[in-house]
Amino acid sequence: MESKAIDILHIIEENGRVSIPTLAKMVDASEEEVKGLLKKLEDDHIILSYSAVIDWSKVDQNEGVTAMIDVKVTPQRGVGFDQVAERIYRFPEVKALYLMSGAYDLSVVIEGKTMSEIARFVSEKLSTVDSVLSTTTHFQLKKYKHDGVVFGEGEEDRRIVVAP
Template sequence: MNERAIEILRIIEENGRITIPTLAKMVDVTEEEVKDILQQLEDDKIILSYSAVIDWSKVDQQEGVTAVIDVKVTPQRGVGFDQVAERIYRFPEVKALYLMSGAYDLSVVIEGKTMSEIARFVSEKLSTIDTVISTTTHFQLKKYKHDGVVFEQGEQDRRIVVTP
């Protein structure tokens, strides 16, 4: 992969809505070249998706519950963690799944409407998988930063400090 493609990846990772003409000017190539590079990156499955970061807490009746579940599993001979990971990520509630180092093997991020919905997912779907040994669920209380985007940057106190 050449430096131009890497530069384009870095720019669109920061701003997926940037226009092709702007992107072409930023990396000093033609618009057609940018289109070709983007198409190749999509075909090679390097660019998987374009998405927006949304603060759902500001949308009435749309804020749900997000949980991070640490999962300890028994790896399977010949496939390691891949087979159980595939089984878990196929659940529609699962928004992200990572193989981790440390005390737990997998980190599962799920979203639901209520804590009860997440509890049902853990007890009825996740814990019933044969290779799952244990789970620990953490509920997200507040989102400060996600994908490099800071949520609710408070206004700075602009008063002048008065000292004697």
């Protein structure tokens, strides 16, 4: 892959809203060349989507609950973990799924409205998937940083200073 394409990937990974003219100046290319590279990267499924990082805790009645679930599975002969991973990532609640090294095989990130909704997902959907041996659920309590973006940065600390 040519270096301009790699430079473009780094730039849009940091800011997916950068304009074509700005992007062209940043990589020293014409706007047409940048448009062509972006189209090729999208067609080759290297660029999969453009997304925003949102601090849902600042949006009334939309905060929800995020859970990370460690899943121990039995790999399938000939396909390893891929087949069971595909069954899991097809659930609409699943926002991310990773094959991991260590004590657990898969790490599943899900979002729901309540802890009860996540508990139902684990007990009624995830644990019933063939090959799932065990799960451990961790609830996210506070988000400090996500995709390189720091949450709450620049906000004034309102705690009272207590000194001896």
